[in-house]
Amino acid sequence: MNDAMRVRDIPAVLIAAARILGRFWAPFIVIACLGLALRSGALWVAVEVSDHNAFVAQLILTIAPLGFLLAMIAMLYLTRASLPNVAALSHHKARQATTEKREMRLVDVAVSVLVPFLAVYVSYGLLQQDLYRFTNEAAFDEFNQFSLDGSTEYDYAGRLAIYDWQVVVAIVAIAWVLRFALGRLERVTQFLALAFVGALVEVYYTSQVAQKVSDLRAASIEWVQQRQASQVVVEQYDRVVDELGPLANPVDSATGWLFGLIGAVDAVVIVPLAWLTVGAVVLGHRLSPPPKPTREPNPTLQKIPAPVRRFGGGLVADVRERWSAFWNGLRMMAAAGLMPMLTFCLAFLLVIRIPWALGEVLRLAIGPVNTDTWLAFAPMEAALGLAVTMVLAASLLAAAIDWLLGPSLDPTPEPDEPSADPTAEPTGEPTADPAAGGPTGISVPASA
Numbered sequence: 001m002n003d004a005m006r007v008r009d010i011p012a013v014l015i016a017a018a019r020i021l022g023r024f025w026a027p028f029i030v031i032a033c034l035g036l037a038l039r040s041g042a043l044w045v046a047v048e049v050s051d052h053n054a055f056v057a058q059l060i061l062t063i064a065p066l067g068f069l070l071a072m073i074a075m076l077y078l079t080r081a082s083l084p085n086v087a088a089l090s091h092h093k094a095r096q097a098t099t100e101k102r103e104m105r106l107v108d109v110a111v112s113v114l115v116p117f118l119a120v121y122v123s124y125g126l127l128q129q130d131l132y133r134f135t136n137e138a139a140f141d142e143f144n145q146f147s148l149d150g151s152t153e154y155d156y157a158g159r160l161a162i163y164d165w166q167v168v169v170a171i172v173a174i175a176w177v178l179r180f181a182l183g184r185l186e187r188v189t190q191f192l193a194l195a196f197v198g199a200l201v202e203v204y205y206t207s208q209v210a211q212k213v214s215d216l217r218a219a220s221i222e223w224v225q226q227r228q229a230s231q232v233v234v235e236q237y238d239r240v241v242d243e244l245g246p247l248a249n250p251v252d253s254a255t256g257w258l259f260g261l262i263g264a265v266d267a268v269v270i271v272p273l274a275w276l277t278v279g280a281v282v283l284g285h286r287l288s289p290p291p292k293p294t295r296e297p298n299p300t301l302q303k304i305p306a307p308v309r310r311f312g313g314g315l316v317a318d319v320r321e322r323w324s325a326f327w328n329g330l331r332m333m334a335a336a337g338l339m340p341m342l343t344f345c346l347a348f349l350l351v352i353r354i355p356w357a358l359g360e361v362l363r364l365a366i367g368p369v370n371t372d373t374w375l376a377f378a379p380m381e382a383a384l385g386l387a388v389t390m391v392l393a394a395s396l397l398a399a400a401i402d403w404l405l406g407p408s409l410d411p412t413p414e415p416d417e418p419s420a421d422p423t424a425e426p427t428g429e430p431t432a433d434p435a436a437g438g439p440t441g442i443s444v445p446a447s448a
Helices: 003-008 010-049 054-061 063-078 084-089 106-123 126-143 156-160 165-189 193-226 228-243 245-263 265-287 306-322 324-334 338-352 354-366 371-409
Strands: 431-433 438-441
Touching: 010 054, 010 063, 010 126, 010 338, 010 371, 054 063, 054 126, 054 193, 063 106, 063 126, 063 265, 063 371, 084 265, 084 371, 106 126, 106 193, 106 265, 106 306, 106 324, 126 193, 165 193, 165 306, 193 228, 228 245, 265 324, 265 338, 265 371, 306 324, 324 371, 338 354, 338 371, 354 371
Parallel strands: none
Antiparallel strands: 431 438
16 A cells, blocks of 8 residues: 555544544543543542552552553443454454463553553653642641651651662562563463453553653753753843844744744654554554564573573563564554654644643633632543543544554465476476366366
């Protein structure tokens, strides 16, 4: 399928998304509201549990983004029967899981879903909201503890489970080994629930990394702004703008727009591509390519004891397989072409702005209200905007992924037969007729 044909398919994809929305909007809204309720409930429970065990509270806190993710997965799964390419893929035999030695399921490649989803979650600012709410409420609860004898001891870092980078790296390493061990245990016991325990392990360590990345991003921006070189650049820019006279305002506006566009690259590019990757993994994980054939043994590695070598090789293969669906989703989008991806990015950009647009409409409809009243209803307004965003995003994702899966399911043409050498002498041996399934001797005309 050439690029021109794929560009002409874009209106049909958008129409298919509208049809999916018209058919499934009611269950979509219910699922979205349940997911947001799970997110809020997890935050409340995490705050309460943090007073007793900070580690368990962090485990519960990871369920908050799961409410958003599980709702999106449920909505995408609900549309499978209505998507022709996805329905055809359901009959496609999935590859065998390397560690578990059974057919690979979505839960086995959970990290391939979590990584792009957390990119969306961070870009939406939802992860920061979760952390702020948990931190503020837990710290407030810790501060209000008191005893009659005045012996109250405050432990904010312990209650909030604030870890350094070294601890986070250790958590990732332990999680990889634990995930591999759970897979081997499932292979022996055939107990599928262990796969879901392993998925929760991946949820925990990826959320810890996402928190650190979010904190590092904010700290990096603040560090750059505080550097003397940055202040010199700002001062020189202000001096140049002041000397422009009548052109100062247009130049300053254009510069602000340019830097605003650069700062919004996550909303314009990263979020749409991450959403498409999530959809490609959820609906197309069965298309993950088979594992690469093993290479010749390295003489240097042969010096390592065999048990250590087997464990290390199995662990590396296990980690690589968990990420296989993620890389396959990226390859699928890369093969779609530039114009279709830009169109989807624009469509998702409009969907992302739904909460803002809904808030503006409600303000126009309700009018000015007291601040305390607005604070009481602000969480409901935010939840409603998120629910509408999830419903529209699921509809668009389902149609886009079904379209992206099309070329992957096209039958591959049979290789052409090598042309016979006219100078070669006949050997007298019978030739094999593929249609008849056996030797035929001399070719027979079709009319016979």
